[in-house]
């Protein structure tokens with residue numbers, strides 16, 4: 347992919363009605379202007395998240411009513427292109443990560459400077475772009491169940507975008523981590539120090555065999571019955587966290603800490619530092635050019651794969 351000329355109009359992904367991937371278009375837009383306290387960021391990589399499929403389909407229209415044209419994408423990495431009035435602590439050219447709700451799939455986006463984290467040396471833009479959503483989700487889920495040295499933790503979906511962060515962060519606490527996965531990704535999890543467990547029929551028995559003394563904590567990163575399974579296995583509700591099964595939260599009083607609970611530049615910086623030091627691996631399975639945005643979201647909607655998929659808007663500038 348070559349660098350676009352500065353004279354071309356900035357691009358953004360938009361949709362003007364709820365629907366399938368066919369409603370997505372890449373359109374020319376005006377360059378946004380940062381207002382008081384904001385950064386204008388030249389986006390390098392935007393991360394893909396499954397919730398964005400639901401937003402586009404209208405599944406969250408009660409929370410975010412139709413306000414067309416709507417954009418896509420949340421977390422991103424990029425370079426500061428301009429400072430709004432009153433911004434201190436940043437300079438034009440600083441590599442940063444941030445969270446721009448429904449506005450990250452664009453050449454330019456604006457965010458409050460107080461919500462941006464600088465990128466340290468030693469992390470690439472694709473990895474960094476996944477930190478504010480999936481990375482923060484893993485951080486929050488692990489903090490919620492607080493695994494200790496030698497404890498056994500089961501993560502229901504270990505290979506997904508949220509899962510790969512969750513299992514590694516639990517492992518860094520010294521816990522033994524069992525990770526639900528298909529056979530396709532089992533060896534990749536082993537490479538991260540995780541014990542793979544096949545999801546699907548018989549999972550309960552497999553977990554009992556692997557942990558005859560019991561499982562101390564469960565982090566559900568998939569939904570669809572894993573909280574029920576954790577309760578059945580005798581895990582205390584306070585040591586169960588789900589990011590996807592809100593009915594189970596009211597049913598059992600389990601926790602539901604997600605990326606919103608770790609929406610902090612300090613936490614994002616700590617996660618980036620773990621990547622730089624080699625303690626946290628960010629598997630980026632696929633990078634798509636912006637023009638392939640429909641294909642990108644079709645692949646995300648399969649709900650299979652290892653780690654993250656991202657959209658690249660331009661080459662890494664460093």
Ligand SMILES: NC(=O)c1ccc[n+]([C@@H]2O[C@H](COP(=O)([O-])OP(=O)(O)OC[C@H]3O[C@@H](n4cnc5c(N)ncnc54)[C@H](OP(=O)(O)O)[C@@H]3O)[C@@H](O)[C@H]2O)c1
Nearest residue numbers: 397483503505506507508528545589590604605649650651
């Ligand atoms: N509340 C929050 O803050 C928050 C934040 C992030 C995500 N979420 C939600 O959490 C869920 C997961 O997000 P994500 O980004 O990790 O999704 P994702 O990357 O799309 O997850 C895909 C993964 O799911 C695995 N999988 C497929 N079927 C499974 C099954 N039956 N049991 C266990 N794992 C299975 C796949 O493993 P294989 O490829 O091995 O089949 C794949 O690795 C989504 O519902 C998302 O909306 C919530």
